[in-house]
Amino acid sequence: MLASFDAYLTADPALPLPAFADVIEANKAMVYSIGWHFLRDRTAAEELAQEVFLQLHRNWHAMKSPAHVTHWLRRTASHRAIDAARRSKRRAETSLDETAEPSTLERVHDTFLSSYLERIVSSLPEKARMIVILRYQEDMDIEEIARTLDMKPATVKTQLARALELLRKKTEKRLGEPAPNGRDGAQGDQA
Amino acid sequence: MNDFENELRKALARREPSPDFVERVLARTAPARKPASFVFSWWRFASAAALIVVLFSAAFGYRQHIRREKGEAAKKQLMVALRIAGTELRDVQLHVKKIEKQEAVLQ
Numbered sequence: 001m002l003a004s005f006d007a008y009l010t011a012d013p014a015l016p017l018p019a020f021a022d023v024i025e026a027n028k029a030m031v032y033s034i035g036w037h038f039l040r041d042r043t044a045a046e047e048l049a050q051e052v053f054l055q056l057h058r059n060w061h062a063m064k065s066p067a068h069v070t071h072w073l074r075r076t077a078s079h080r081a082i083d084a085a086r087r088s089k090r091r092a093e094t095s096l097d098e099t100a101e102p103s104t105l106e107r108v109h110d111t112f113l114s115s116y117l118e119r120i121v122s123s124l125p126e127k128a129r130m131i132v133i134l135r136y137q138e139d140m141d142i143e144e145i146a147r148t149l150d151m152k153p154a155t156v157k158t159q160l161a162r163a164l165e166l167l168r169k170k171t172e173k174r175l176g177e178p179a180p181n182g183r184d185g186a187q188g189d190q191a
Numbered sequence: 192m193n194d195f196e197n198e199l200r201k202a203l204a205r206r207e208p209s210p211d212f213v214e215r216v217l218a219r220t221a222p223a224r225k226p227a228s229f230v231f232s233w234w235r236f237a238s239a240a241a242l243i244v245v246l247f248s249a250a251f252g253y254r255q256h257i258r259r260e261k262g263e264a265a266k267k268q269l270m271v272a273l274r275i276a277g278t279e280l281r282d283v284q285l286h287v288k289k290i291e292k293q294e295a296v297l298q
Contacts, residue, residue, distance in 0.1 A: 029207050
């Protein structure tokens, strides 16, 4: 997609379908994963990703560069995921400190740390959850996350630090030993 | 970046959607192109309606033409019949007059 982006722009303003297929192919994992990690529902995540790409197709004329497309997709996917969660009430809204521990049965099944972390991230409140996803799935820095979610960088930084602290505590509790590294990564990241 | 964050990065690695994801998105872009096909189908509807009107008009005109021809033919037949009847009548009258003259001579 990146190499031929200019060709796409100078072609049919409605974006020819073969070119659009390339754009989807290049970005589908990113958009789908934002939905999947946020909603933890395969069907809902696929539906969300499809809606995002259809919206991109309708707004293609406004795209200025590949970087703009990527930013637009992340931003749209993030906001749509938050809206979807609010509509469906899939996740009960709780404060960071009230986030529930997985049940005993879930503990039995959570044999791998990654699986456990993925699950526990999905139990975070909406904004904190999306911040963590954008930070660790998309490798975005605080400024980028703030622009994407229309938040102040300081707020993003605080929420990320609190989310990490909570995740670390819960992981320590789960493993019965200190988490892999006790240092606050969010603060370190800002240095 | 510490080990815990690395674990988070691993846990939140990107995943691929279903294999037919691209096809399904492309299939859903079709309704977005509906206005063009709507115009096209509207034109098709208008053309079909115009064709039906033309066909009906032609059928009606042909029917009128056939009726007129039948009328003309009937009129001609009537004229022929009247002419024949007139000729026959004249012959009868001449015959009657001839008989009357013969009777008058005999008297």
